[in-house]
Amino acid sequence: MICQCARLMEDGKIVFIGYGMPQIAAILAQRLHAPRMVQMYEFGAVGPLPETPFVRFTMGGPRNCYKSLAWTNMNTIFAQAQLGMVDLGVLGATQIDQFGNINSTMLGSDYKHPEKRFPGSGGANEVLTQCWRTVIVILHERRRFVKKVDFVTSPGYLDGTPGARERAGLPRGTGPWRVVTSKALYGFDEQSKRMSLLGVLRGVREAEVLKEMEFAPLVGENVEELEPPTSEELRVLRHEIDPTRAIIGKPARS
Amino acid sequence: MDVLQAGVGEFTVEDPDELRAFMRTEKRREMVDKVMPEAEAVRRYVKDGDYVSFDFSSFTRGPASLVREIIRQRKQNLWFAAKFTLMESTLLAVAGCLRGIDVGFLGLGSLIGKAVEEGRVKVTEWTNGTLTLRHLAGAMGVPFLPSRNLLATDTLTYSGAKVVQDPFTRKPIALVPAVNPDVGLVHVHQCDIYGNARCFGPGVSPLETAMASKRTIISTEEIITTDDIRKEPSKTTIPYYLVDAVVYAPFGCLPGGAQGMYEMDTEHFLEYMAASGDEQKMVAYLDTYIHSVSSHEEFLEKRVGLTKLMDLKRQATIKEGYH
Numbered sequence: 001m002i003c004q005c006a007r008l009m010e011d012g013k014i015v016f017i018g019y020g021m022p023q024i025a026a027i028l029a030q031r032l033h034a035p036r037m038v039q040m041y042e043f044g045a046v047g048p049l050p051e052t053p054f055v056r057f058t059m060g061g062p063r064n065c066y067k068s069l070a071w072t073n074m075n076t077i078f079a080q081a082q083l084g085m086v087d088l089g090v091l092g093a094t095q096i097d098q099f100g101n102i103n104s105t106m107l108g109s110d111y112k113h114p115e116k117r118f119p120g121s122g123g124a125n126e127v128l129t130q131c132w133r134t135v136i137v138i139l140h141e142r143r144r145f146v147k148k149v150d151f152v153t154s155p156g157y158l159d160g161t162p163g164a165r166e167r168a169g170l171p172r173g174t175g176p177w178r179v180v181t182s183k184a185l186y187g188f189d190e191q192s193k194r195m196s197l198l199g200v201l202r203g204v205r206e207a208e209v210l211k212e213m214e215f216a217p218l219v220g221e222n223v224e225e226l227e228p229p230t231s232e233e234l235r236v237l238r239h240e241i242d243p244t245r246a247i248i249g250k251p252a253r254s
Numbered sequence: 255m256d257v258l259q260a261g262v263g264e265f266t267v268e269d270p271d272e273l274r275a276f277m278r279t280e281k282r283r284e285m286v287d288k289v290m291p292e293a294e295a296v297r298r299y300v301k302d303g304d305y306v307s308f309d310f311s312s313f314t315r316g317p318a319s320l321v322r323e324i325i326r327q328r329k330q331n332l333w334f335a336a337k338f339t340l341m342e343s344t345l346l347a348v349a350g351c352l353r354g355i356d357v358g359f360l361g362l363g364s365l366i367g368k369a370v371e372e373g374r375v376k377v378t379e380w381t382n383g384t385l386t387l388r389h390l391a392g393a394m395g396v397p398f399l400p401s402r403n404l405l406a407t408d409t410l411t412y413s414g415a416k417v418v419q420d421p422f423t424r425k426p427i428a429l430v431p432a433v434n435p436d437v438g439l440v441h442v443h444q445c446d447i448y449g450n451a452r453c454f455g456p457g458v459s460p461l462e463t464a465m466a467s468k469r470t471i472i473s474t475e476e477i478i479t480t481d482d483i484r485k486e487p488s489k490t491t492i493p494y495y496l497v498d499a500v501v502y503a504p505f506g507c508l509p510g511g512a513q514g515m516y517e518m519d520t521e522h523f524l525e526y527m528a529a530s531g532d533e534q535k536m537v538a539y540l541d542t543y544i545h546s547v548s549s550h551e552e553f554l555e556k557r558v559g560l561t562k563l564m565d566l567k568r569q570a571t572i573k574e575g576y577h
Binding site: 041042043044045051053055056057058059060061062063066067068071072073074075078082105111112113114115116117118119120121122123124126129130151152153154155158163164165167168169170171 | 311359458
């Protein structure tokens with residue numbers, strides 16, 4: 001999942017990084033194929049080259065902010081995202097629907113009496129609203145790929161009708177771009193805005209992937225076979241970034 | 255300007271002229287020594303029922319010792335702005351200090367979620383960005399600021415934002431109301447006795463928090479002279495007249511770190527995480543680290559210890575940019 005996510009981070013782009021797993025993916029991308037990628041953090045760091053080994057819980061601290069280009073603050077960073085400067089954002093989520101709307105707030109049908117309460121938006125709403133493209137990283141479980149999310153924390157393509165985001169006042173040409181799980185990779189159909197299966201991890205059957213979803217995604221004719229982590233990716237992850245296994249091998253919670 | 259949609263979340267807005275009147279009469283223009291013990295600062299400036307805002311993070315440059323003192327004094331019915339906080343909402347909620355939280359990010363661990371599920375703590379939904387923007391509006395003395403965030407979500411429905419048609423471009427836009435906290439808590443690297451303060455490194459919103467808040471309590475790692483402040487004014491983050499109290503609190507961010515000075519205490523965070531899903535363990539945690547010690551000094555001496563302090567200082571090997 002970390003490697004699939006890192007592979008989506010392009011060199012030379014400005015990428016908004018959230019807490020935890022996306023931090024590891026970003027360092028991996030920088031070390032392997034994207035040395036000129038600029039990491040951006042909501043608390044204000046721009047362009048750091050984080051120190052490794054990666055220390056658990058670090059984010060605003062000196063190791064993660066090492067050798068930054070600029071240190072600003074939250075209003076400045078989100079203003080720059082609103083201005084259109086951020087190419088890619090990476091987010092976790094509790095639930096996602098077929099149009100890429102995500103929930104990280106609560107489970108249950110009654111907001112006043114949630115069955116389960118989660119931390120809420122954090123900066124996720126800003127990321128999915130403002131970044132040109134957003135990658136959503138989520139565990140491959142049926143209860144997470146739902147027909148309708150219990151709560152729209154951050155906006156995907158809403159009801160999927162053409163121009164729905166723009167009609168609501170959201171920035172033109174933005175929205176969820178890829179969904180990464182431990183087994184599959186999805187995109188969104190340009191016309192219908194429905195989630196579509198782009199790739200399945202080598203050794204995993206397509207039916208197995210689809211069974212773990214409450215809705216049926218579009219399935220094209222050329223579903224790609226996704227390569228498992230390469231030995232080079234594993235070497236950087238295991239020896240440079242996370243030798244103590246603080247994050248690798250732990251399930252991604254949101 | 256027609257209101258297209260209005261959130262139903264609880265919030266209050268200050269009248270900007272009332273705010274100006276407060277700033278005119280209540281914020282001192284004279285440079286007076288504001289250094290006082292943390293117990294006195296909290297007793298004087300934090301009242302039951304207050305809206306309390308906090309700058310930066312539990313991991314980095316957070317005013318942790320001030321939050322512990324608020325809990326120690328058993329303040330009640332506070333409303334807390336959780337714009338980038340991870341553990342404080344849980345500590346305050348389990349300690350019985352909280353009425354509600356502006357979320358932001360609710361916090362780590364399942365206990366705080368449970369408090370919301372059971373209705374013991376109310377929430378109004380925002381996002382880290384819009385909650386910080388509300389502080390900027392409060393800092394500017396305007397009643398609201400526009401944002402393109404929140405739109406078309408349930409987050410907006412349960413916030414206090416309103417959607418209007420922007421009179422200039424005709425596109426829908428969200429307006430978020432200003433927040434003027436009763437008290438803002440900011441931990442800084444250095445300040446003088448009057449409150450001219452320096453924060454190094456990135457930060458969420460130290461200046462906005464100090465400007466928006468009616469009372470600002472600063473805790474500081476070091477007290478320096480005003481001559482030093484005047485030698486390098488571009489380093490000043492917060493000017494003195496925004497500050498009501500200065501608390502000398504070395505290691506005041508613990509278990510978080512202060513950049514360039516000491517690293518966060520990862521072992522302590524693991525201990526906190528282990529307690530954050532279990533009410534009894536959290537009550538014991540509060541007792542150990544807050545109620546059973548009388549002050550920050552005693553916390554450092556009896557609950558952290560010199561060996562740990564020296565180790566965390568030694569770990570802070572990255573100094574560039576933090577002075």
